[in-house]
Amino acid sequence: MQFGIFSVGDITPDPTTGRVPTDGERIAAMTSYALKAEEVGLDVFATGQHHNPPFISSAPTTHLAYIAAQTQRLQLSTATTLITTTDPVRIAEDYAFLQHLSGGRVDLMMGRGNTGPVYPWFGKDIRQGVPLAIENYHLLRRLWREEVVDWQGKFRTPLQGFTATPRPLDGTPPFVWHGSIRSTEIAEQAAYYGDGFFHNNIFWNIEHTAQMVGLYRRRFEHYGHGSADQAVVGLGGQAFIAGSEAEAKRTFRPYFDVAPVYGHGPSLEEFSRMTPLTVGTPEMVIERTLGFADAVGDYQRQLFLIDHAGLPQEVVLEQIEILGRDVVPVLRREFEARRPAHVPSDPPTHASMVAQGPDAPHHLVAPARGAAVGAPA
Amino acid sequence: MTRRIVVLTAGLSQPSSTRLLADRLADAVVTQVSARGEAATVEVVELRELAHDLATTMTTGGMPTPAVEAARELVSGADALVAVTPVFAASYSGLFKMFVDVLDPEAVAGTPVLVAATAGTARHQLVLDHALRPLFAYLRAAVVPTGVFAATDDFGGAGSGELGERITRAAGELATAVVAAVVVGLGSDPASGRAGTRVGQDVTDFEDLLAGLGQ
Numbered sequence: 053m054q055f056g057i058f059s060v061g062d063i064t065p066d067p068t069t070g071r072v073p074t075d076g077e078r079i080a081a082m083t084s085y086a087l088k089a090e091e092v093g094l095d096v097f098a099t100g101q102h103h104n105p106p107f108i109s110s111a112p113t114t115h116l117a118y119i120a121a122q123t124q125r126l127q128l129s130t131a132t133t134l135i136t137t138t139d140p141v142r143i144a145e146d147y148a149f150l151q152h153l154s155g156g157r158v159d160l161m162m163g164r165g166n167t168g169p170v171y172p173w174f175g176k177d178i179r180q181g182v183p184l185a186i187e188n189y190h191l192l193r194r195l196w197r198e199e200v201v202d203w204q205g206k207f208r209t210p211l212q213g214f215t216a217t218p219r220p221l222d223g224t225p226p227f228v229w230h231g232s233i234r235s236t237e238i239a240e241q242a243a244y245y246g247d248g249f250f251h252n253n254i255f256w257n258i259e260h261t262a263q264m265v266g267l268y269r270r271r272f273e274h275y276g277h278g279s280a281d282q283a284v285v286g287l288g289g290q291a292f293i294a295g296s297e298a299e300a301k302r303t304f305r306p307y308f309d310v311a312p313v314y315g316h317g318p319s320l321e322e323f324s325r326m327t328p329l330t331v332g333t334p335e336m337v338i339e340r341t342l343g344f345a346d347a348v349g350d351y352q353r354q355l356f357l358i359d360h361a362g363l364p365q366e367v368v369l370e371q372i373e374i375l376g377r378d379v380v381p382v383l384r385r386e387f388e389a390r391r392p393a394h395v396p397s398d399p400p401t402h403a404s405m406v407a408q409g410p411d412a413p414h415h416l417v418a419p420a421r422g423a424a425v426g427a428p429a
Numbered sequence: 430m431t432r433r434i435v436v437l438t439a440g441l442s443q444p445s446s447t448r449l450l451a452d453r454l455a456d457a458v459v460t461q462v463s464a465r466g467e468a469a470t471v472e473v474v475e476l477r478e479l480a481h482d483l484a485t486t487m488t489t490g491g492m493p494t495p496a497v498e499a500a501r502e503l504v505s506g507a508d509a510l511v512a513v514t515p516v517f518a519a520s521y522s523g524l525f526k527m528f529v530d531v532l533d534p535e536a537v538a539g540t541p542v543l544v545a546a547t548a549g550t551a552r553h554q555l556v557l558d559h560a561l562r563p564l565f566a567y568l569r570a571a572v573v574p575t576g577v578f579a580a581t582d583d584f585g586g587a588g589s590g591e592l593g594e595r596i597t598r599a600a601g602e603l604a605t606a607v608v609a610a611v612v613v614g615l616g617s618d619p620a621s622g623r624a625g626t627r628v629g630q631d632v633t634d635f636e637d638l639l640a641g642l643g644q
Contacts, residue, residue: 187642205643236632244635255490263628269634307597317488328483420635 053389053397055380056096057089058131058288058355061109064362067310071364075108079115081365085358086119088369090126098129098355101138103170106312113146114209119323120154127401128154130353131252132163135192135299136184137174137346139208144195144216151221156402161229161250161286162189164238180207189228190242190375192415196225200397218305223410227400229286229353232264239264243271246419248284250397251348254357255313257326258347261287265348277413281392284399286353287344289328289402290360293374297332304361334378341379342386350391351398355384431468432607433456435507439476439525440547447547448475451513451577454545457596458511461604469607472507474500476524483527498626499532505536505622509543509607510570512561516548520560529564533625538569540622541606543599546576554578567631631633 073081085098091269097119102108109115111213116128128150133143143160151158163169164181170176171284186229187205194201195253205209220226232238233256242249249268253261265285272283294300301320306330310322330340345351356375359368393395398404405414413419431481435454440447455471462469476483482494490584493501504510546553565572568634575598583592 182638183642186638187644188637190642190644203643206641206642236629237638238640240632240635256492259493260628263630267628267630267632270630275635318485322485323489326489328496357524 053351053384054095054127054353054390054399055326055383056098056127056129056355056359057085057375058098058100058129059109059357059359060097060100060131060358061102061152062312063106063108064360066362066364068306068309069364073280073365078108078325081368082109083122084361084365085368085372086126086128087122088372091375092125092373094126094372095336095377096127096129096353096355096379098131099407100131101134102165103134103173104135104167113150116158117150117153119203120150120157123157125157127157127159129158130160131231131250132161132165132168134165134429135162135188136164136181136302137170137176138188140188140192140210141195141214141216147219147226147361148196148216148218151226151402152218156221156224156406158402159227159248159399160228161231163231164235176207182235183207186241189230190417193225194244196220197380197417199413208293221402222406222407223415224367224402224405225414226402227401227405227414229391230295233390234264236267239268240271243268243277243283244275244418244420246275246277246413247270248286250286250353250355252286252288253328254288255288255327255382258344261344262347264271266352277419279394281349281395284353285348286355286399287328287351288346288355288357289341289344290357291330291337291340291371291375291379292336292363293332293334293371295377297331297336298313300331300333305347305369307361307363314361315424334374334382337379338382338386338403342390345387345390350387350395352396430471432462432504432508434462434469434471434509434511434607435503436471436473436511437476437504437513437525437528438473439522439528441477441515441522441524446579446581446584447513447515447577448621449584450545450547450577450600451511453593453596454511454513454543454577454600457600458509458543460605461597462607465608466602467608468602472503474503474528476528479528480524483524483531486531487527491531493531494573495624498624500528501532501536504532505624507537507540508610509603509623510537511542511543511545511603512565513545513547516546516553516556519553520556521546521564526564529568530570532624534568535623536568536625537565537622540570541603542570542572543575543577544572545579545586545599545604547579551578551579551580551582554580571606573599573600573606575599584612
């Protein structure tokens with residue numbers, strides 16, 4: 053099972069000091085979190101993609117390539133890649149390039165974004181959000197899997213005799229997750245292609261998460277990729293960890309109470325009941341996270357949001373250290389102990405997909421259609 | 430058969446004249462449904478009790494609390510709705526609107542609704558037709574022709590009998606609409622709204638989503 057951290061790349065003032073990091077400081081801090089994640093034995097670092105303040109994460113492949121150059125093992129991912137407003141040709145090129153630079157340590161999570169005006173800023177219509185996600189992703193699959201692409205669609209200028217370069221590393225496109233909170237069409241999309249489904253549950257109750265994952269699992273089986281419990285599932289989560297619950301709450305509460313995404317609403321205690329937020333000891337975070345598997349079944353990737361609410365860099369680094377030292381080793385053991393033998397522990401990696409050979413379903417544009425690859429006649 | 434009447438009441442004081450009016454309307458609706466040969470149950474959603482939960486739902490990106498979820502289920506499962514709000518600043522109260530804002534857009538589509546409001550004086554009575562009717566028109570509810578407005582004076586003194594007549598007339602209209610509605614499970618069901626509290630499990634097949642797009 054893979055454990056890691058994800059950052060949306062927000063600039064949030066530290067409410068206890070009023071200090072606002074500069075864009076450069078925030079980028080450097082995110083980089084340091086990724087390096088720390090590898091150092092303490094975590095598996096994944098994922099960055100968001102945003103095109104408006106207070107976020108700085110507008111150039112994910114530039115950032116991930118910089119991190120790749122300073123790490124050996126860390127899997128680099130996104131949370132999320134805007135499949136609606138980013139040209140699929142650019143996604144195909146950028147992430148294939150990143151595959152080569154990082155030695156295949158790349159996967160992506162597709163998302164539709166959380167800021168309405170991004171659509172018009174990039175010349176798109178938000179009412180077409182789901183069709184954009186569907187058409188663009190299908191084109192992306194073809195660009196990675198077919199040497200020469202002739203294509204015409206609703207949203208992008210047509211392509212004639214186009215070849216996306218560089219070709220994917222070892223002829224093997226990156227594994228893709230689809231992230232969605234509420235849209236069942238996206239769970240269906242992930243199931244159709246046999247891709248991963250990530251439910252970023254940090255603002256949702258586990259009952260809702262379980263329904264979304266359940267839908268994806270059922271449809272994954274329907275499309276013939278394996279049994280429902282073999283579907284590839286990832287979850288979010290967020291925590292603030294200290295030696296005692298009282299200490300964790302004392303430290304985190306001033307941040308929680310005024311944070312743009314948490315503050316001025318329910319209390320820390322109420323929010324912790326409603327969502328995965330756990331403010332307490334490593335044991336509490338372990339127990340809470342293990343409980344996710346009771347709700348959604350044994351899953352393959354757990355990403356924690358750690359650099360939230362304007363926490364200063366040294367505190368976040370310490371949190372990652374605690375995660376790697378006191379939380380994740382126990383989670384690895386406990387999750388493996390409960391996992392049935394036929395349920396994969398890890399999501400597909402570059403090495404595992406290369407090992408399956410060029411005839412594996414991963415190399416088909418639409419595996420659910422079987423051999424009928426690409427555009428129907 | 431038994432029809433489910435759900436009453437939304439947004440009064441803030443205890444006791445409130447809004448609740449007083451809501452109870453009279455509910456009793457009248459039950460009487461009128463009985464007069465048409467059917468039974469009716471009444472469930473009251475006292476919105477004051479949901480005030481904190483609604484604020485929590487608003488500040489957590491729309492994640493409903495269990496109490497909000499229960500109220501949404503109740504409203505979307507209703508055969509008819511009686512909606513009663515005090516008039517605040519030329520409209521329904523903010524609390525009333527907050528609840529409507531967390532409903533699924535399809536929650537009361539086709540559902541017969543009786544709109545009612547209370548205020549200190551009769552000067553506010555156009556709120557029924559200028560605020561409540563457009564709101565429920567947006568939700569595609571079937572608002573009955575008679576709305577009931579009660580100013581403080583309507584609860585006693587000369588002419589207060591007219592309030593009772595309006596209540597009876599409105600309740601009769603709602604009862605007629607409810608009894609005329611097709612029974613759930615026996616053909617089309619105009620009164621079954623969507624609560625939006627559960628993830629729909631009937632998905633469109635992905636090939637249908639792809640159809641018509643560039644492949």
